[in-house]
Amino acid sequence: MESMTSIECFVRSAEAGSFSEAARRLGLTSAAVGKNVARLEASLGVRLFQRSTRSLTLTEAGERFLAEVSGGLAVIQSAVANLASADGQPAGSLKISMGTGFGRTYIVPLLRDFLTRYPAITPDWHFDNRRVDMIAEGFDAAIGGGFELPPGVVARTLSxxxxxxxxxxxxxxxxxxxxxxxxxxxxxxxxxxxxxxxxxxxxxxxxxxxxxxxxxxxxxxxxxxxxxxxxxxxxxxxxxxxxxxxxxxxxxxxxxxxxxxxxxxxxGTLSLYFPAQKLLPAKTRAFVDYVVEHFRTQNLAKRFSAF
CATH class of the missing domain: 3.40.190.290 (D-Maltodextrin-Binding Protein; domain 2)
Structure with a gap:
């Protein structure tokens, strides 16, 4: 059975289009990522990437393999993260993207109560008015409007x-x-x-x-x-x-x-975006549910309407 590390190196390299960018996201060296992918190719007996000095592109076999394993990898990683949560509670770094003014006005004030409920979660919140690539940039969720839904991402309308x-x-x-x-x-x-x-x-x-x-x-x-x-x-x-x-x-x-x-x-709509996974990480589910509940109790959907 191929190691999770080798498969993750392959998936992240395919997403990033380079070993060096995949290494940055994984916290590894570029050489280590390349060796893990080469080890996976040798074990499978197929070439997954066409390599050149300037580009890294999937072969036909690589495209098939990516389609088959990427969703399963996310589910397995979520299951491991949920099992490893502190005392069965949501835990870990929670990387969220949101607009600067919106985040400071409506989301930052929720921090104290949110962390009282979920003390093992560590917020890693990014305030930016641009649209982020959630999957490629490794965000757990994003709040905003006008996002085009890429494969693997779903939206929950807030207002x-x-x-x-x-x-x-x-x-x-x-x-x-x-x-x-x-x-x-x-x-x-x-x-x-x-x-x-x-x-x-x-x-x-x-x-x-x-x-x-x-x-x-x-x-x-x-x-x-x-x-x-x-x-x-x-x-x-x-x-x-x-x-x-x-x-x-x-x-x-x-x-x-x-x-x-x-x-x-x-x-359009103001929405909460998160990965479309059967088993969503507990930390992400906790954040999604908390924000949706806050919008309901504060009647923000009505207050954000022009009428």
Whole structure:
């Protein structure tokens, strides 16, 4: 029977496309990963990779073997991790990705109670507004919106992903009143650039009767962070288009107010992403269940809705 180490080295090398990157993720040397894969190939009697100085690609046999073992490897590793948990409780490093402002506002405040329940879990939380490759980067879960589901990942919807227009409470004391989206081009807009493309996405506004209109404000400035956009709007510098989770605390505190409150942007959903495994690691299951329960008790799905 092939060793788990050799099979894991093969799977991680296939995912990463190189022995050196697989070694970094596994905490091994590149030579050790290469030797483990070579040992596996010798035992199976087939070549799994085509190697060159610049690339590492799967052979046809390697592609078949990867499809057959990768899911089973994850299940076995989860079973071992769950069995090794402290006194049968969820344990281990919990690597989570989430947006900076969202994570600091809604997830970090949960830490004390979460760790009281699960003291053997060690949070390794990454705050970034980009979309991560969960499988390749080794994340246990991620919270965000607009992710394309790759093979091996499932999503649990937490709330609608609505975007709204916001401005300082006294904004219209110095600017013309807005009666419809058609008047937006007369106003300065504060936009958030896409972390993937660096560009401003051309969002469309809609209302409850499903009428649509472009969010066609003048581009006064662009930001990479929604909190920065809200703070710029709070200073009276223009109208910001931000998601409800980012705008909510400013709206509830009165620092910002909705502009054209009958209109919103449909940004998809806010979801919790995690590996599609029959046997999910206990630490990941504990986090998923805890966040879902928090959204329910705090009525966040309703509060994150534009209506």
């Amino acid at each position: 609608p992903g609505h975007g709204v227009l916001v401005a300082a409470p006294d904004y219209f004391e110095h600017h013309s009143q807005l009666k419809s989206p058609a008047e937006l081009p007369q106003h300065d807009g504060i936009f958030i650039r896409s972390p993937q493309t660096g560009r401003i996405r051309p969002w469309s506004l809609r209302n409850q009767t499903n009428e649509q209109a472009p969010a066609a404000m003048r581009v006064r400035m662009t930001m990479s962070d929604p909190d920065a956009a809200c703070e710029a709007a709070q200073s009276g510098l223009g109208i910001a288009l931000v998601s409800m989770p980012n705008a909510l605390r400013y709206l509830e505190s009165g620092l910002l107010k909705r502009v054209l409150p009958a209109w919103y942007v449909d940004m």
